[in-house]
Amino acid sequence: MAKHSTAFPVGLYGALLLALCALTIPAPFAPVERALLGGAALVGRFVAGLVGTPVAANTTPAAAAAQRVAALHARLDRHGAAGAPAGLVARFDPAPCTVVVVGGRGGGGGEPCELRLDRTYAELADCLPIVTQGDRYLGHVPQPGGPGAQDDALGDFARVLLANHPLARSVHADVEVDAAARLRVVVGPASAADPAPLRVDLWDDPYQAARLDRAFLPVRTRDVPGSASAAPGGFRVGTTRIWGYPRTERSEALTLGVYVTPDALPQALSHVVVWRQRGAEASGPERRRAPTTRPGIAHALPGAAHGRCLLVADENLADGAAVLQDGRLLGVAKGLAGGAALLTGFGASRQPWNLILLPDDPAAAPVELHGAVVHSTGERVWVRCRARATTQATIGPGQLFTGSNGPACPPGLWIGAAAADPGDFDQIVVESPAPAGACAVHWCEAEGLP
Amino acid sequence: MIRWVWWFLIAPQAHLLAGLWRDLGLPGFDMGVVWCLFLAFFAQRTATPWLLLGAALSRALVDESSLPVQALVLGIPVAVLLPLRTFFFGQRWLWLTLAAAGCAVALPRLSAWFGAWFAQPSASAQTDVATVLWTAALAAPLLALLRRLPPCRGFEDAT
Numbered sequence: 001m002a003k004h005s006t007a008f009p010v011g012l013y014g015a016l017l018l019a020l021c022a023l024t025i026p027a028p029f030a031p032v033e034r035a036l037l038g039g040a041a042l043v044g045r046f047v048a049g050l051v052g053t054p055v056a057a058n059t060t061p062a063a064a065a066a067q068r069v070a071a072l073h074a075r076l077d078r079h080g081a082a083g084a085p086a087g088l089v090a091r092f093d094p095a096p097c098t099v100v101v102v103g104g105r106g107g108g109g110g111e112p113c114e115l116r117l118d119r120t121y122a123e124l125a126d127c128l129p130i131v132t133q134g135d136r137y138l139g140h141v142p143q144p145g146g147p148g149a150q151d152d153a154l155g156d157f158a159r160v161l162l163a164n165h166p167l168a169r170s171v172h173a174d175v176e177v178d179a180a181a182r183l184r185v186v187v188g189p190a191s192a193a194d195p196a197p198l199r200v201d202l203w204d205d206p207y208q209a210a211r212l213d214r215a216f217l218p219v220r221t222r223d224v225p226g227s228a229s230a231a232p233g234g235f236r237v238g239t240t241r242i243w244g245y246p247r248t249e250r251s252e253a254l255t256l257g258v259y260v261t262p263d264a265l266p267q268a269l270s271h272v273v274v275w276r277q278r279g280a281e282a283s284g285p286e287r288r289r290a291p292t293t294r295p296g297i298a299h300a301l302p303g304a305a306h307g308r309c310l311l312v313a314d315e316n317l318a319d320g321a322a323v324l325q326d327g328r329l330l331g332v333a334k335g336l337a338g339g340a341a342l343l344t345g346f347g348a349s350r351q352p353w354n355l356i357l358l359p360d361d362p363a364a365a366p367v368e369l370h371g372a373v374v375h376s377t378g379e380r381v382w383v384r385c386r387a388r389a390t391t392q393a394t395i396g397p398g399q400l401f402t403g404s405n406g407p408a409c410p411p412g413l414w415i416g417a418a419a420a421d422p423g424d425f426d427q428i429v430v431e432s433p434a435p436a437g438a439c440a441v442h443w444c445e446a447e448g449l450p
Numbered sequence: 451m452i453r454w455v456w457w458f459l460i461a462p463q464a465h466l467l468a469g470l471w472r473d474l475g476l477p478g479f480d481m482g483v484v485w486c487l488f489l490a491f492f493a494q495r496t497a498t499p500w501l502l503l504g505a506a507l508s509r510a511l512v513d514e515s516s517l518p519v520q521a522l523v524l525g526i527p528v529a530v531l532l533p534l535r536t537f538f539f540g541q542r543w544l545w546l547t548l549a550a551a552g553c554a555v556a557l558p559r560l561s562a563w564f565g566a567w568f569a570q571p572s573a574s575a576q577t578d579v580a581t582v583l584w585t586a587a588l589a590a591p592l593l594a595l596l597r598r599l600p601p602c603r604g605f606e607d608a609t
Contacts, residue, residue, distance in 0.1 A: 012495075012499055012502065015499035019525065023516070040458075302469035303471075303512060308512050349514060372571065
């Protein structure tokens with residue numbers, strides 16, 4: 001009977017409840033976790049200290065990596081505004097911006113609906129409020145303190161309300177039904193439960209709209225004089241999705257709703273363009289610079305086939321800090337107390353990554369991807385990517401870089417050579433060596449970012 | 451007090467030692483399963499939450515997910531198995547082998563579920579058949595050994 005009375009493990013259930021609380025409200029528990037893991041890593045640090053200090057990194061591979069990064073930035077600049085309407089290009093200059101954070105809940109189609117740029121509202125004061133990428137319209141920058149940015153001040157990093165944000169402005173657009181026919185529509189944000197991020201709210205020809213029997217029709221913004229539409233004409237908004245009944249032998253197609261799927265996947269966005277008045281001086285510091293890095297030593301932990309290392313540094317690392325070896329991304333670190341961190345190699349990580357593929361074809365535009373590592377063997381890593389249909393086909397051999405993965409993992413860090421997986425076109429194969437032994441590394445600071 | 455110092459000094463290194471074992475070319479096994487079985491069938495009930503913390507720290511050193519996820523992944527099998535201690539008390543080799551096989555399958559599944567729910571995916575969510583089989587084979591003898599060594603010996607339930 002004594003055993004029966006103690007069979008109900010109250011303490012254990014309490015511990016599990018506490019763990020659930022820590023996952024639901026992580027902020028108060030994070031310092032405790034850092035301290036506990038930092039303490040647990042002390043034995044490893046002691047053993048690592050006995051191993052000694054590795055030699056400094058070779059400079060040649062780092063210089064080669066820097067050249068690749070420069071090539072990426074040059075290509076991003078070249079393609080950032082390619083395809084934009086000529087009328088806009090004649091009066092405004094494109095100003096490339098980097099996305100720091102992708103977020104926002106309640107966006108149309110259940111997708112993220114906000115970006116944070118690496119420039120403040122004040123720096124963008126003389127710019128058009130629209131945000132684009134190539135020939136795509138993405139969204140607009142709200143007024144600080146206004147709808148969608150009530151808590152923002154002029155000195156804060158600018159927020160972008162994507163076109164699927166509940167407070168996004170609707171745009172006038174044309175659905176290109178065929179070479180000659182256009183269906184004039186007003187496109188606005190869909191609800192979170194809708195099957196696509198954007199929804200056609202109004203059309204000028206309901207009869208034609210009700211008989212749309214094909215999806216994937218291109219949708220472009222349209223100039224309407226005197227209109228409050230957010231976007232100038234000529235930008236691509238996306239492609240249509242039809243919600244309704246298909247044509248049958250006995251009845252015509254019946255359209256109940258027309259949705260629009262943007263070409264750009266919000267989670268994959270890392271570089272966007274704002275439009276500055278021609279001749280206006282850019283204010284603020286030059287943002288696109290090499291990230292600030294600090295030195296450290298990574299010691300591969302036993303069983304590091306999983307790509308796990310103990311990183312010893314002089315300062316505390318931010319969670320998610322990128323770690324580089326010879327200019328190449330090794331992985332991301334989880335900061336611990338006492339200047340230590342646990343590094344997970346790129347091949348061992350299973351977190352979602354925002355990535356940029358720079359095709360070897362010099363005429364091809366960089367491809368922004370959102371993916372996660374699914375498998376790795378030795379130096380080869382398989383990444384399952386998610387992209388819109390329009391970009392999926394463009395994945396070719398090239399060099400893979402990080403996109404925007406948080407304040408401490410900036411875009412443009414070289415990962416390795418990549419090519420489409422011939423067995424699965426949704427995957428790419430990346431050459432990314434796993435960390436081994438003890439090696440000198442550099443980790444990125446989350447300096448000056450939100 | 452001394453036994454707790456030993457526990458929090460040695461237990462968090464267990465997964466690293468298991469990794470060292472694999473690096474030596476020996477068959478890999480899931481150390482988390484061994485901790486689950488020890489906590490469920492042999493450890494003092496009152497000490498279980500703190501012992502679980504040490505085991506979760508051990509797994510968090512080698513796995514990408516956070517400490518609370520590790521506590522849930524290891525703690526849920528313990529919470530399920532612990533009431534069965536009334537019937538399966540002691541070193542019952544066949545029962546421990548079966549329970550180890552079950553835990554070796556359950557732990558990656560739990561890692562995958564919690565990883566998906568709390569956006570903390572990790573490589574440990576993948577089930578490896580060889581690891582399941584070797585864990586089932588090695589868990590019972592390892593438990594027999596661990597129960598005789600500090601720090602586990604100090605926490606064994608005498609009832």
